[in-house]
Amino acid sequence: MKSYCWMNGKIIPAKQTKVSVYDIGLLRGLGVFEVVIAYGKHPFLLKEHLRRLRASAHYLGLHVPVSDKQIYITILKLLSKLREPQALVRIVLTGGEAIHGIDFNPCQPTFFIVVEKVFKIPAQNYEQGAKLITFNYRRENPCIKHLNYREAARLQKAKNKAGAIEILYVSGGSVYEGATSNFFILKGNRLITPKDGVLIGVTRGLILKLARGKFKIEERLLKFSELKSADESFITLTTKEIVPVVKINNLKIGKGIIGPRTKYLMNKFKQYARSG
Amino acid sequence: MKSYCWMNGKIIPAKQTKVSVYDIGLLRGLGVFEVVIAYGKHPFLLKEHLRRLRASAHYLGLHVPVSDKQIYITILKLLSKLREPQALVRIVLTGGEAIHGIDFNPCQPTFFIVVEKVFKIPAQNYEQGAKLITFNYRRENPCIKHLNYREAARLQKAKNKAGAIEILYVSGGSVYEGATSNFFILKGNRLITPKDGVLIGVTRGLILKLARGKFKIEERLLKFSELKSADESFITLTTKEIVPVVKINNLKIGKGIIGPRTKYLMNKFKQYARSG
Incomplete structure (x- = not known):
């Protein structure tokens, strides 16, 4: 399945994008996310999703490391590579690599955005x-x-x-x-x-x-x-x-x-x- | 910090070991783990930890893909590379890459073992x-x-x-x-x-x-x-x-x-x- 991921400023096929085995999102579930749908080039209700993402992040002591505008521009770039009438946009934020297995540095989070074709349930x-x-x-x-x-x-x-x-x-x-x-x-x-x-x-x-x-x-x-x-x-x-x-x-x-x-x-x- | 990871039959420095951004352990928390302590070359109470790992895995519909003996041998190999008087052994099993974002194939799990020096709290x-x-x-x-x-x-x-x-x-x-x-x-x-x-x-x-x-x-x-x-x-x-x-x-x-x-x-x- 075609899919692209933005991480650390680069866009590459999502299948090639990886996170550390030490990621505290993986090891301890310390992370938040949003799933947005894009109709054509339009990420639907993005503002509402990003508001919730920031609120969820705040609860965990995390900060979304980029602005809403940067996220919007990044999503547009990803969508233009994907070229699907409807796309799923997944935004994930974790505490980054775990410190002593359970702590984390909020200034070094893991943050990535994946886009892929929407999976449709039977009509x-x-x-x-x-x-x-x-x-x-x-x-x-x-x-x-x-x-x-x-x-x-x-x-x-x-x-x-x-x-x-x-x-x-x-x-x-x-x-x-x-x-x-x-x-x-x-x-x-x-x-x-x-x-x-x-x-x-x-x-x-x-x-x-x-x-x-x-x-x-x-x-x-x-x-x-x-x-x-x-x-x-x-x-x-x-x-x-x-x-x-x-x-x-x-x-x-x-x-x-x-x-x-x-x-x-x-x-x-x-x-x-x-x-x- | 020195640490080694066994994944898919290979041992490499843990810092270089990665999992997919689609891993359902990361995206959905569908995974189990154990932390074992090794005194010298002896993983302490390993049998008890592996019994619990298999029980936890079973609850989630997962299977540990290797035998207890293979895990033991792998841990010994990792410990001989690490060479620490006390080592932390982390065994992680997830449902592998997510299917449609939320489902998984139990026959294609993610399974890895990391060893590193034990972090000591103040005496x-x-x-x-x-x-x-x-x-x-x-x-x-x-x-x-x-x-x-x-x-x-x-x-x-x-x-x-x-x-x-x-x-x-x-x-x-x-x-x-x-x-x-x-x-x-x-x-x-x-x-x-x-x-x-x-x-x-x-x-x-x-x-x-x-x-x-x-x-x-x-x-x-x-x-x-x-x-x-x-x-x-x-x-x-x-x-x-x-x-x-x-x-x-x-x-x-x-x-x-x-x-x-x-x-x-x-x-x-x-x-x-x-x-x-």
Whole structure:
């Protein structure tokens, strides 16, 4: 797969870009990241992603070593080499080489940007709706976009085996978030999504903005038992936008088909994204 | 610092050994590790470490790609190049290069072994006792030796600033474990250490073995309030063995000096380790 990486001022094929075996992002998970989607030459909602990257970095005692403008220019350079209508842009920042195995020097971070073609899930997920499976888990520190997605990665095989598109984390009778997505339900005109204990997704933010006025928005604790009376459901994530959900484990959501309100938001999102 | 790394059948200076920017250990924390100490040419308690490595790997759907015997032989080769009286041996296994950013092929893992000189903490910690600081946190899945030590790494600066040797995780009124160690207290002849919600350390196991018969062992939930009536305290970890603890935050433990029972265990440990 074609992919390019910017690191230390140079752009080379990503497959040839390496980090030290001492990198504290690898050895200890001390790092943060963002995934941005680019439509053509336009990195979508970059400002919002970089704001979150800097906030996540700050929590770990890290600093993004280049300006937003430099990141933007670098991404444009990478995109012009890749030449894809849609590209995934991954920005990674770690504490650099570990000191005594566990400490780090924030002035010598590892920072790189990779671009590659977006991996597309089968179109039927958007046309007929997707399935989720639940897992009893709640991420620690989900507000920070740190590198610990161990359980998400570990559960991919179970997810694929179940014919599901995403894992939904449930804990103590409440629904939190997808392994790499935010979760929404619709009950009539009420759009409900968890707020606490989840990563506040950039796509989530846009959806709420697009929904304002049209729907009654409820950002709150969502009980798992409420799913039974949901009319519609969907997940949002940068690389897959809005994915309509019609089944969670063996539970059919609403009528088991993509509902009109989800379709409305999918169209609204497309219009917004394509208009740049 | 002199250090060597074995990866893909070759031994080269660790500083020159790299992993892909796509490694799922880096991007998603999907990996496990062990740290073993070698006294001379003898990797100490290697069997116990490798047993735990295989158990941790199994949980993540990974397999250690080489036999225990091959690992032993490889470590001996690395040690003969390093030539240090005490060496730290770090064994790392990840899911290899990420597939679509989050999945992995367990048949193509990343596996490497690094050896380097052991970093020694100041001798006064062993002679006069060390200080710990507490942090309100409980690790997720601590029984598995996965790569997520983000909070431990993040807190190193606060630890150093406080003149402490380790961070003690406390949650819901209970004491769990050090950021990279197990925690013990002594009340008279009772040796008390948490059992649930902690990583079951290899050194911890040996200490309990050495203490059997001499002390009454209590592996159980340990309330923070119990620290006030503790006579002695210590932490155990592979690279630092037993470190006597005389202060936790501003709380003096017992008389604030290293107690006779801790000294007894420190001597017992030394005898056992040096006898091979």
